[in-house]
Amino acid sequence: MKRAFITGITGQDGSYLAELLLGKGYDVHGLVRRSSAMTRTRIDHLNNNPNLTLHYGDLTDGVALVNLVREIEPHEVYNLGAMSHVKVSFEMPDYTTSTNAIGTLHLLSAIRAAGIDCRFYQASTSEMFGSTPPPQNEDSKFHPRSPYGASKLQAHWTTVNYREAYGLFAVSGILFNHESPRRGENFVTRKITKAVAAIEEGIWDHVELGNLTAIRDWGFAPEYVEGMWRMLQADEPDDYVLATGVGHTVRDFCEAAFAHADLDWEKYVRYNESFERPSEVDALIGDSSKAHEKLGWKAQTTALDLARVMVDADREDLARLLNKG
Structure with a gap:
């Protein structure tokens, strides 16, 4: 049985990804912040699934992440945890950077420190393109226009660096806006x-x-989490744009x-x-032709x-x- 570790499991994408992986027979572990204890409605229906385990933790606690990754020994890690509201990031730039950028560094470092051979998915974002004219693809220039976009860009390049420097199977999914009935009410x-x-x-x-x-460019979240999964099943790690076009x-x-x-x-x-x-x-x-060609993924x-x-x-x-x- 494959084991997956999902940060941000109580969010829109995390809940859909947990459903997808459980349906594929995975043993799923999720990271839950203590402050999220009362906001788990998106995954309440999964509570009785014996293959789902939740762990308290935070991306800003590097030591705890090392211990948790060593304990779980995941085959796949999906880093979906983030401060993800663009407008709020202007009001909380320090927290946004600490969670999104430094949190990603902590998680990648934890994987290395624990000595785990796993595949890593980083949730990047179209906000990294910012003022770059569309259509945007994997080769487009990055020019973020918010603390959120800037923090995600740092996390993106950290993921690329760990892939190139340490041979980690690490990918970034540059996902354009994707929505669902589980989207937060402040979006x-x-x-x-x-x-x-x-x-x-x-x-x-x-x-x-x-x-x-x-x-x-708005798409449907359940389709996009399948794209995340497909990225980690590829023969070689790479970065992909997911969008409707x-x-x-x-x-x-x-x-x-x-x-x-x-x-x-x-x-x-x-x-x-x-x-x-x-x-x-x-x-x-977005231009997701690369994902369509290499992963067989296309927004519906x-x-x-x-x-x-x-x-x-x-x-x-x-x-x-x-x-x-």
């Missing part, structure tokens, strides 16, 4: 779809958003989500300057279809809450 797509459900029920009368003209504005996503409820988004969306970033990333559209779900899926899921969640009330 713009989920904020929109949750608002549609609440407005439709008459609970809210509007939602406040920032930049509506930003262009993003199609860009939409935040306004487009709004329109599709509200239209699914027969609502005119312009009547309910209000602009709030406080949601703007100090430095904006105007357009991220479009952003506008995703908007409708997420609205339906938020409708169901709200209906359950109202019934309980």
